[in-house]
Amino acid sequence: MQFDAEFAVVGLGAMGSNAAWRLATRRRSVIGIERFHPGHVQGSTHGTTRIFRVACLEHPDLVPLARRSRDLFRELEHSSGLPVVSQSGAVMIGPETSDVISGTLAAAAAHGLPIERLERAALLERFPQHAGIAVDHVGVWDPEAGLAFPEHAVVAAVDAARSAGAEIFTDTRVIDIELLDGGARVATATRDFVVRQVVVTTGPWLGKLVPELPLDPQRTPMTWFDESEGADHPHGIEDFPTFIRAMDDDQWLWGHGSGDGFGIKIGPEDDPNFGPVDPDTVDRYVSARDWELVSDLVARAFPGIDPVPARTTTCMITRSPDGQFQIGRPHHDPRLIVGGGGSGHAFKHAAGIGELIAQIATGEPTLVPTDFVDPNRFLSSGMR
């Protein structure tokens, strides 16, 4: 069989741009194919900022992935001159028994992270923007946390992949992937590519190319707010850092204060209005119904912020049944690797995931155990 390259990476968003980069730095031949233009606003990786945390409450094995990601993001900053990650810290707030607090403490304990525990009085003194914190709520300060800048990161990773030798095709949609005896054919409208392995990282569209994965793309509007007139407390990122806050009624809010080029961003962890979608026909218009819940929560949690959003956009979260990613070889197939199912917390790990995909693709030891993200946990056993 005549191969066009050893690897094709399909979808150059958060995970794919980094997978292409990390494969190309290993001096392997790589083709990267992206349907739109890198840094676009059609998928899951736009809206200027993402929360970056190291004490990852979702799983302790995410801690080394976040740290590796941060180091790689710094390399991308250096190569591109664009800000990719900032370390302004983050505070988690909630009852001792909530996942926000217990998950963060478990990750910190497992890796000896330098977190700081804050009792309610200290929380209110240090972060007076947060009003109405319940009497039994506590805080955990993660000094290694902060913000990441997703559009910059994708553009920088695609450029870094190209500089390392990857051949990049933008504005090119993959319409089919056929697994062959010893390789894969990746079809676009204008030409086909034959490669030894294909990496599919098409975000909310992953289920269109690998339909057997249990993935649930959801429309997720994002909302930015302004300070109320005469607000008592400052709302810049230095005074109002990144937070995740469990409210009394099990609703979570996440967000951060404003900074250079970004506003006060606040969103709910979940909203019954944000239902499943087909990513090709998602409604990108955001209306008052979309911000009903977050406005109510903002009014209760932050009296110094105008609860009517000043800016909105629509994005998509792709949920896995257990809230963890899907990274690996479905059915242990040596021709195919998937990366997706970000479940609303994958951006901070994107460069680490790119490294993990490159390690899986080349048969190197992986930087973290992969069982908890292996797609085979959802698939019936056996090769295809």
Ligand SMILES: Cc1cc2nc3c(=O)[nH]c(=O)nc-3n(C[C@H](O)[C@H](O)[C@H](O)COP(=O)(O)OP(=O)(O)OC[C@H]3O[C@@H](n4cnc5c(N)ncnc54)[C@H](O)[C@@H]3O)c2cc1C
């Ligand atoms: C509102 C919101 C808030 C979030 N907050 C955080 C946060 O604070 N912290 C955090 O860590 N994570 C957060 N996330 C999650 C994180 O942003 C995503 O998990 C991550 O960006 C997903 O990256 P991806 O590579 O899977 O998808 P994408 O970045 O969407 O990449 C998929 C790419 O594939 C391309 N593609 C699709 N189909 C084809 C095709 N047929 N041919 C070629 N190319 C194709 C698309 O154009 C796209 O570029 C949030 C997500 C949302 C929506």
